[in-house]
Amino acid sequence: MLLLLSGCGNLDKGVSNVDNGNKSDGGNMTTGRIDRSEYQAIINDGRYKTSAARELNATKLNSGYNQDNFESGLLRLSHQTFSPDKYFFQEGQKLDYDTIEKWLARNSDDNNQGLNPADESQPIIFQQLMEQDFLKEDGKTLAGMSLGFAFNSVYYSNDSETSISRDELMANARKTINAVLTRVRKMEGLKNIPIVVGIFEQASKEDINGGNYIYTAVSKDGGTTIADFKAVNESHLSLPVASEVKNIATQDGMSTKFNSFQAAVQNFFPNLVGVTGQVYYVDEQVENLTINIETKYYSKTEITSFTQYVGKQVESIFDSVAGNVEVQINSVEGPQAFVAKKPEQKEIISYIFN
Amino acid sequence: MLLLLSGCGNLDKGVSNVDNGNKSDGGNMTTGRIDRSEYQAIINDGRYKTSAARELNATKLNSGYNQDNFESGLLRLSHQTFSPDKYFFQEGQKLDYDTIEKWLARNSDDNNQGLNPADESQPIIFQQLMEQDFLKEDGKTLAGMSLGFAFNSVYYSNDSETSISRDELMANARKTINAVLTRVRKMEGLKNIPIVVGIFEQASKEDINGGNYIYTAVSKDGGTTIADFKAVNESHLSLPVASEVKNIATQDGMSTKFNSFQAAVQNFFPNLVGVTGQVYYVDEQVENLTINIETKYYSKTEITSFTQYVGKQVESIFDSVAGNVEVQINSVEGPQAFVAKKPEQKEIISYIFN
Numbered sequence: 079m080l081l082l083l084s085g086c087g088n089l090d091k092g093v094s095n096v097d098n099g100n101k102s103d104g105g106n107m108t109t110g111r112i113d114r115s116e117y118q119a120i121i122n123d124g125r126y127k128t129s130a131a132r133e134l135n136a137t138k139l140n141s142g143y144n145q146d147n148f149e150s151g152l153l154r155l156s157h158q159t160f161s162p163d164k165y166f167f168q169e170g171q172k173l174d175y176d177t178i179e180k181w182l183a184r185n186s187d188d189n190n191q192g193l194n195p196a197d198e199s200q201p202i203i204f205q206q207l208m209e210q211d212f213l214k215e216d217g218k219t220l221a222g223m224s225l226g227f228a229f230n231s232v233y234y235s236n237d238s239e240t241s242i243s244r245d246e247l248m249a250n251a252r253k254t255i256n257a258v259l260t261r262v263r264k265m266e267g268l269k270n271i272p273i274v275v276g277i278f279e280q281a282s283k284e285d286i287n288g289g290n291y292i293y294t295a296v297s298k299d300g301g302t303t304i305a306d307f308k309a310v311n312e313s314h315l316s317l318p319v320a321s322e323v324k325n326i327a328t329q330d331g332m333s334t335k336f337n338s339f340q341a342a343v344q345n346f347f348p349n350l351v352g353v354t355g356q357v358y359y360v361d362e363q364v365e366n367l368t369i370n371i372e373t374k375y376y377s378k379t380e381i382t383s384f385t386q387y388v389g390k391q392v393e394s395i396f397d398s399v400a401g402n403v404e405v406q407i408n409s410v411e412g413p414q415a416f417v418a419k420k421p422e423q424k425e426i427i428s429y430i431f432n
Numbered sequence: 433m434l435l436l437l438s439g440c441g442n443l444d445k446g447v448s449n450v451d452n453g454n455k456s457d458g459g460n461m462t463t464g465r466i467d468r469s470e471y472q473a474i475i476n477d478g479r480y481k482t483s484a485a486r487e488l489n490a491t492k493l494n495s496g497y498n499q500d501n502f503e504s505g506l507l508r509l510s511h512q513t514f515s516p517d518k519y520f521f522q523e524g525q526k527l528d529y530d531t532i533e534k535w536l537a538r539n540s541d542d543n544n545q546g547l548n549p550a551d552e553s554q555p556i557i558f559q560q561l562m563e564q565d566f567l568k569e570d571g572k573t574l575a576g577m578s579l580g581f582a583f584n585s586v587y588y589s590n591d592s593e594t595s596i597s598r599d600e601l602m603a604n605a606r607k608t609i610n611a612v613l614t615r616v617r618k619m620e621g622l623k624n625i626p627i628v629v630g631i632f633e634q635a636s637k638e639d640i641n642g643g644n645y646i647y648t649a650v651s652k653d654g655g656t657t658i659a660d661f662k663a664v665n666e667s668h669l670s671l672p673v674a675s676e677v678k679n680i681a682t683q684d685g686m687s688t689k690f691n692s693f694q695a696a697v698q699n700f701f702p703n704l705v706g707v708t709g710q711v712y713y714v715d716e717q718v719e720n721l722t723i724n725i726e727t728k729y730y731s732k733t734e735i736t737s738f739t740q741y742v743g744k745q746v747e748s749i750f751d752s753v754a755g756n757v758e759v760q761i762n763s764v765e766g767p768q769a770f771v772a773k774k775p776e777q778k779e780i781i782s783y784i785f786n
Contacts, residue, residue: 119737124699126737135731142765150732169733210733345478356786368786377489378504379523379564383473383480404786406767411496413760413767418783429772429783432710432722432758 117153117167120217129169131178131209138182138206139228143288144280147314151291152210152226154360155276155310159296160212160222170209172223172265178207181258193254201233201240203250205280207258220267224274227255231289232282244279244292251277251293252304260302273297275304287314287356311362317355317369326359332367332399339395343371346387347380364401371407373414381407382430385415389426392417397424471507471521474571483523485532485563492536492560493582497642498634501668505645506564506580508714509630509664513650514566514576524563526577526619532561535612547608555587555594557604559634561612574621578628581609585643586636598633598646605631605647606658614656627651629658641668641710665716671709671723680713686721686753693749697725700741701734718755725761727768735761736784739769743780746771751778 120127139145153167177191182204185192194202206228214221229247233240255275262268274296281289293307315327317336327333340353351372358366376384388405396403396419403419417428474481493499507521531545536558539546548556560582568575583601587594609629616622628650635643647661669681671690681687694707705726712720730738742759750757750773757773771782 116736117733119733119740121700121737121741124696126700126734126741128701128734132731132734146732153733167733167737169731342478346475346480347482366786377486377523378500379471379473379507379521380480380482380486382470383475383521386473387475387480402786406785408766412762416783416785427783429770429781431760431770432720432756 117162117165117212119167120213127168127171129171129209130174132169134175134178134206135208139280140234140283141281141285141288143286143314144228145288147288147290148206148208148226148228148278148280151278151312152208152224152274152276155291155294156210156212156224156274159272159274160224165212165214165221166217168211168213170211170223172211172220172268173207173209173262181207181261193257201230201235201242203229203233203242203247204254205230220271222272222274223262223268224276225258225262226276226278226291227251227258228278228280228289229254231279234283247279248277248293256303259297259304263300263302270300276310277307287316290314312358312360312365315357315359317357326362327357330362330364332357332364335395335399336369339369339391342391342395343388346384347373347376350374358401364399366402367396367399367404369403369405371405373407373409376409376414378430381414385417385428385430388415389417389428392419393424393426471516471519471566473521474567481522481525483525483563484528485524488529488532488560489562493634494588494637495635495639495642497640497668498582499642501642501644502560502562502580502582502632502634505632505666506562506578506628506630509645509648510564510566510578510628513626513628514578519566519568519575520571522565522567524565524577526565526574526622527561527563527616535561535615547611555584555589555596557583557587557596557601558608559584574625576626576628577616577622578630579612579616580630580632580645581605581612582632582634582643583608585633588637601633602631602647610657613651613658617654617656624654630664631661641670644668666712666714666719669711669713671711680716681711684716684718686711686718689749689753690723693723693745696745696749697742700738701727701730704728712755718753720756721750721753721758723757723759725759727761727763730763730768732784735768739771739782739784742769743771743782746773747778747780 135145135149139148180189180191181193183189183192184194185196193204204227208226210224211220212222213219229251231242231247233242259273262273275294276291277293279289279292281287290312291310294310295304295307297304313326315325317327317333318340319325319327319333336355343353344350351374353369353371355367355369357364385407388407392403392405401421405417406413407415413431415428415430417426419426489499489503493502534543534545535547537543537546538548539550547558558581562580564578565574566576567573583605585596585601587596613627616627629648630645631647633643633646635641644666645664648664649658649661651658667680669679671681671687672694673679673681673687690709697707698704705728707723707725709721709723711718739761742761746757746759755775759771760767761769767785769782769784771780773780
């Protein structure tokens with residue numbers, strides 16, 4: 079049996095038996111299904127099929143935080159339309175690097191595909207486009223697709239920053255998405271498949287929480303326009319919350335819980351370097367809480383005792399947290415240990431790295 | 433319930449219910465017992481009692497590899513005399529920083545406590561002394577102690593390196609240990625307690641496997657000399673094994689298994705940066721196998737699929753390995769995921785970091 083303790087807050091959690099990665103009906107190997115609610119990916123000849131366009135996320139988005147939220151947020155939105163029980167996952171294969179680059183560029187005489195304004199005095203709002211594919215049970219036939227559209231809340235040009243209002247962003251998003259859908263529907267095999275669309279608002283470079291998806295929709299029956307978007311209620315917050323700030327974490331008690339945890343942990347060892355947290359809310363519920371503890375060098379015996387102690391604190395302080403709780407204990411030399419609690423389980427998992 | 437998946441190869445493994453860290457008989461809190469065969473440590477007022485001398489390990493030993501092997505190896509040797517079921521663990525409290533520094537120094541007019549030769553042309557062989565304490569069930573009374581003695585296999589002076597033969601090292605070790613025991617037995621509370629002694633042969637700076645314990649003994653009934661040492665059979669090896677080398681890993685099939693794993697994993701993703709391993713043998717048995725996979729940046733979806741795939745490979749390739757198997761997947765940005773298999777269990781545990 080293969081057991082997955084998913085630490086990826088944007089994937090649903092659960093534990094299940096594996097089917098042992100036998101050949102799918104179409105003859106491809108799969109990675110072996112581990113978690114009931116995670117997608118199983120297709121591999122050919124033992125090799126994972128990467129996306130030709132995947133490097134664009136790293137170059138186009140302005141921080142690792144935006145990148146992570148953009149990628150895993152789209153996968154979360156995809157679950158509602160493409161159940162992991164029925165579909166295989168594949169990195170986007172239809173839109174290649176050059177195509178996406180052209181679409182993201184400013185419109186010009188050289189590039190009439192550009193979806194950003196020709197006028198250089200206008201900000202670039204449409205910043206990145208990412209494709210995720212979902213295959214039928216034969217492991218070959220494309221059943222559907224998700225497209226993540228990242229839009230700038232701040233546009234950085236060489237010498238200035240331009241803030242983009244939510245209204246301006248949404249006006250641009252509606253126009254851009256319709257244009258992209260019109261083009262995509264003309265591509266081979268994409269005429270009638272369901273396409274999940276997500277609108278991601280990229281946060282500024284300095285924002286250590288990264289951006290969020292703000293709207294989603296599903297384009298069905300070959301549609302090339304989207305009339306109604308559904309609001310997405312997700313947010314990423316940092317802990318501790320600054321004393322003057324009020325947000326969902328101060329309202330639902332998470333901020334107080336985190337402060338208790340931080341105090342208990344910092345009291346345990348003298349000179350602990352830092353305790354910080356990130357919390358991810360979906361529909362006002364904690365989906366994922368990640369805490370980072372930075373330590374100086376400690377001996378194996380000290381780390382073992384410390385990890386036991388952290389486990390006890392997680393158990394007592396975060397007992398009522400609905401989502402996944404994950405504590406990473408790192409030193410400058412690398413990961414030392416971690417402690418985790420899965421959603422709706424009392425059990426604490428901990429691991430001390432060798 | 434608290435569950436520990438111990439990744440620390442030198443601690444025995446097992447899973448058990450926790451007793452919830454209630455006050456011990458003596459009124460101190462404990463960290464909460466997690467694993468049947470790991471020591472439970474004492475904490476006072478929520479604060480861990482560090483050793484005043486602990487920084488010496490970092491300054492005296494010549495690599496992190498030596499340091500890790502020195503610390504966790506002594507704890508492993510302690511299990512035989514001080515069962516974790518009966519004793520609490522505490523960082524060494526009796527020998528303070530200054531005392532150990534004096535003992536480790538060269539003998540001189542200023543320091544007649546120095547156990548290294550006054551003659552500067554002679555190498556320093558006795559390099560480091562570490563204390564670990566074991567307390568009775570009241571959490572207060574010292575029941576016994578372990579002393580790790582590190583000796584140099586290579587002595588580095590300003591301008592040269594001197595190799596020290598095993599015979600020379602052991603002659604020095606016998607003399608040094610008797611001298612230390614004579615002094616320790618005069619200290620308050622240490623007259624009659626059992627003292628586990630370990631002789632650690634520090635490896636050279638360049639040796640990425642670090643040193644090993646080579647002999648151990650138990651001093652009982654207030655003894656100040658040790659007549660017979662028992663040989664310790666432990667070794668740390670690196671994987672892959674260079675093609676011209678023959679060692680236990682090439683003899684017992686571990687080397688071949690690792691090469692299969694490496695090939696399978698490197699085929700999965702193009703441009704995987706590196707796959708290396710460390711294996712720890714005790715009495716010719718694999719106690720712990722740690723594999724490090726260095727990746728470039730990958731997306732969440734790629735890491736998820738990759739982790740599933742690695743889990744399948746561990747399950748099929750390292751199925752018959754008796755000890756703990758641990759695979760760490762890291763990128764330059766930090767830990768991405770890990771996969772582990774506990775001794776004598778088929779179950780694979782994996783975790784994808786958020």
